[in-house]
Amino acid sequence: MSRIKNMPFSPRFVGLLLMLGLLSGCGALNRGYEALLVLEDLSAGSEESWLEQRTSEPSREKVNYAVKGRDYVADIYHPEIPRRGAMVLVHGFTEEGRRDPRLVEFAMTLSRVGFTLVVPELExxxxxxxxxxxxxxxxxxxxxxxxxxxxxxxxTALAAISFAVGPALIAAMQEDTAGRVSFVVAVGGYYDLTDMLRYVTTGEDRGGAALELPPPESRARWAMLLSQLHWLEDEEDQALLENIARRKLEDRSAAVEAEVRRLGPQGRPLYNLVTNEDPDNVNALLAKLPSRLRQEFKALDLSRRDLDELQAQLILIHGPNDRVIPISHSRRLEDALPEGQAHLYEAAGLEHVDVSPGLLDGWELWRATVHVLKLGEQ
Structure with missing residues (x-):
């Protein structure tokens, strides 16, 4: 989930947005002003925001529900006046799940501007x-x-962040859900899993022609390793790789040679893949993974899917200097859909899902927020 707190909005930035809003029509003015309140609320930290002063606090209700025999738990955020539609908000990688404080703050903000938020727990x-x-x-x-x-x-609308963007879009393209999702907000999402893995491990992005990219975040390879361990049938290899990944996430210089030497025929190919630094070796190393893991990897790869099944509008928000998933993925997602169905906002202050924009960067986030608010009214 994004650490969006402590976002610096200067008086000049606030004044510029208000001036531009005054030059718009009445509906656009209200929407632009609300978007400004949303961003200011997300940046307020522990201090009371303008939005909090002007709205009542939404109520939060825990619900248990079942669909086709599958049991779930979720939180529903009810606004005082539900003047926008519902939105399913998908949390990212976090052990706190739907109760991650940053996610709760984000859900409360969106509910204050009229959305009814459904936040499911995703184990x-x-x-x-x-x-x-x-x-x-x-x-x-x-x-x-x-x-x-x-x-x-x-x-309903649907919002997802980072690695959750792929599963969210797959969910929105199923036969009985495609007509139920009005729009999708995708922040820092992926398109081609092989290209993403190649960038995370080697720094090369073959989908980003002519892009000058920063070096990848060193922790990303270990997060990728953790995300795939559950497909290994060898429990000892699972435990060894989890220990390696968590130690490396805490200290990238941690010595893990003893654990690596104990890896068996299932765990070793996965370790070799995430520690590889040769871009040309990625495909060959993928081919050596256990078959179950390869099948799942392919199933989650959006570049292998027919995106014509997506009926929803797609709002893409991505930072040009993302060091986990390059912006080329959102650009390719936009290009893969019919003209006008997807809209990409390139927010230079967005580093994957961490936000710290200046004046012009805040402008792109404001435009994206206005778009979300507008779609929520339809």
Whole structure:
């Protein structure tokens, strides 16, 4: 989840946005002003924001629900006046799940401007084991929301961050959900998993022609390792690789040679893949992974899917200097859809999902927020 707190909005930035809003029509003025309040609220930290002064605090309700025999738990955030539709908000990798304080703050902000938020608990994202199971769980959250939450008019929006973008889009393209999702907000998402893995491990992005990229975040390879361990059948290899990954996440110089020497025929290919630094070796190393893991990897790869099945509008927000998933992925997602269906906002202050914008960077985030608010009214 994004650490969006302590965002520096200068008086010049605030004044510029208000001036531009005054030059717009009445509807655009209100929407632009609300977008400004949203961003200021997210940056307020422990201090009271303008939005908090002007709105009542939404209520939060815990619900248990089942879809086709599958049981789930979620939080529903009810605004005082539900003047926008429902939104399923997918949390990212966090052991605190739907109760991650940053996610709670984000959900409260969106609910203050009229969205009814449904935030499901996704066990895979809590233990870093992302898979197509998460796509199914997100699709079930869409089914529940459109069937049970009053005032959604059988449609809901969907928002996801980083690695959760793939499962969210897959969920939005299923036969009985495609017509239920009005729009998707995707922050720092991926398109081609092989290219993403190549960048994370070697620094090369073959989908980003002519892009000058910063070096990848050193911790990303170990997060990727954690996300795939659950597909290994060898429990000893699972435990060894989890220990390696967690130690490296805490200290990238940690010595793990003893654990590496004990890896068996399942764990060794996965370790070799995430520690590889030769871009030309990636495909060959992928081919050596256990078959179950390869199948899941392919199933989550958006570049292998027919995106024509997506009916929803897609709002893409991505930072040009993202060191986990390069911006080329969002650009390719936009290009893969019919003209006008996807809209990319390149926010230079967005480093993967951490935000610290200046004046011009805040402008792009403001434009994206205005777009989300507008779509929520339809």
């Amino acid at each position: 895979g994202l809590k233990d870093f084991s992302i898979s197509t199971r998460e796509a199914q769980a997100i699709a079930d959250a869409v089914r529940y929301t459109t069937n049970e939450i009053e005032a959604t008019e059988s449609e």
